[in-house]
Amino acid sequence: MKLFIDTANLEEIKKANLYGVLDGVTTNPTLLAKERIQPTVQLKKICDIVKGPVSAEVISLDSEGMVSQAKELIRIASNIVIKVPCTVEGLKAARELSSSGIKTNFTLCFSPTQALLVAKAGATFVSPFVGRLDDISHEGMDLIRDIKMIYENYKISTQIIVASIRHPIHFLEAARIGADIATVPFGVIEKLMKHPLTDIGIQRFLDDWRKLNQALSNSGIEI
Numbered sequence: 001m002k003l004f005i006d007t008a009n010l011e012e013i014k015k016a017n018l019y020g021v022l023d024g025v026t027t028n029p030t031l032l033a034k035e036r037i038q039p040t041v042q043l044k045k046i047c048d049i050v051k052g053p054v055s056a057e058v059i060s061l062d063s064e065g066m067v068s069q070a071k072e073l074i075r076i077a078s079n080i081v082i083k084v085p086c087t088v089e090g091l092k093a094a095r096e097l098s099s100s101g102i103k104t105n106f107t108l109c110f111s112p113t114q115a116l117l118v119a120k121a122g123a124t125f126v127s128p129f130v131g132r133l134d135d136i137s138h139e140g141m142d143l144i145r146d147i148k149m150i151y152e153n154y155k156i157s158t159q160i161i162v163a164s165i166r167h168p169i170h171f172l173e174a175a176r177i178g179a180d181i182a183t184v185p186f187g188v189i190e191k192l193m194k195h196p197l198t199d200i201g202i203q204r205f206l207d208d209w210r211k212l213n214q215a216l217s218n219s220g221i222e223i
């Protein structure tokens with residue numbers, strides 16, 4: 001499963017990129033607004049750091065506006081992917097975007113029917129939001145299972161990005177289901193490698209090593 005980071009913050013992207021396991025970035029208007037920098041400038045900086053797909057979202061609500069914003073956004077860098085909402089207007093924009101060779105990521109996906117229609121329209125990626133479904137007492141991961149099954153039924157090549165991830169269990173479940181990608185906030189990425197037994201184990205090894213050195217130096221032996 002590929003790992004994307006879900007942020008527009010350069011420091012977080014640089015740190016995660018150093019881990020050597022980062023495959024792409026997803027941004028959205030809320031994440032870009034937090035950075036208080038001109039979005040095009042910020043997106044360019046992100047694309048300079050990460051060579052994989054970087055999602056940038058259109059703001060327009062009608063298909064013509066979406067297509068024209070998409071054409072502006074792809075000028076930022078060759079790895080820009082256009083995020084389009086899962087609406088009827090988004091669907092109308094999809095065909096033109098895909099026939100112009102523009103990669104799309106259909107965002108705010110909350111149902112399997114949305115995922116099927118955007119795939120039929122040529123979506124490169126679809127982003128089902130698991131955390132926001134959990135927030136309203138729906139099983140977010142059930143949506144991933146349904147989309148995965150439907151895409152397999154019809155050999156659909158649209159890639160599933162599990163989005164709105166809130167904790168490591170979301171990431172684990174995404175991998176168990178076989179999602180193509182998980183887009184994960186930096187705080188959750190940090191938790192993925194954390195285990196208290198690893199920390200306790202390292203401490204014990206260091207303590208024992210120190211004791212050995214002490215014992216050897218007490219008997220005049222160098223190690």
Ligand code: E4P
Nearest residue numbers: 006026027028132163164165
């Ligand atoms: C995905 O592309 C979205 O940016 C993101 O995952 C939304 O997550 P949230 O529901 O935590 O805002």
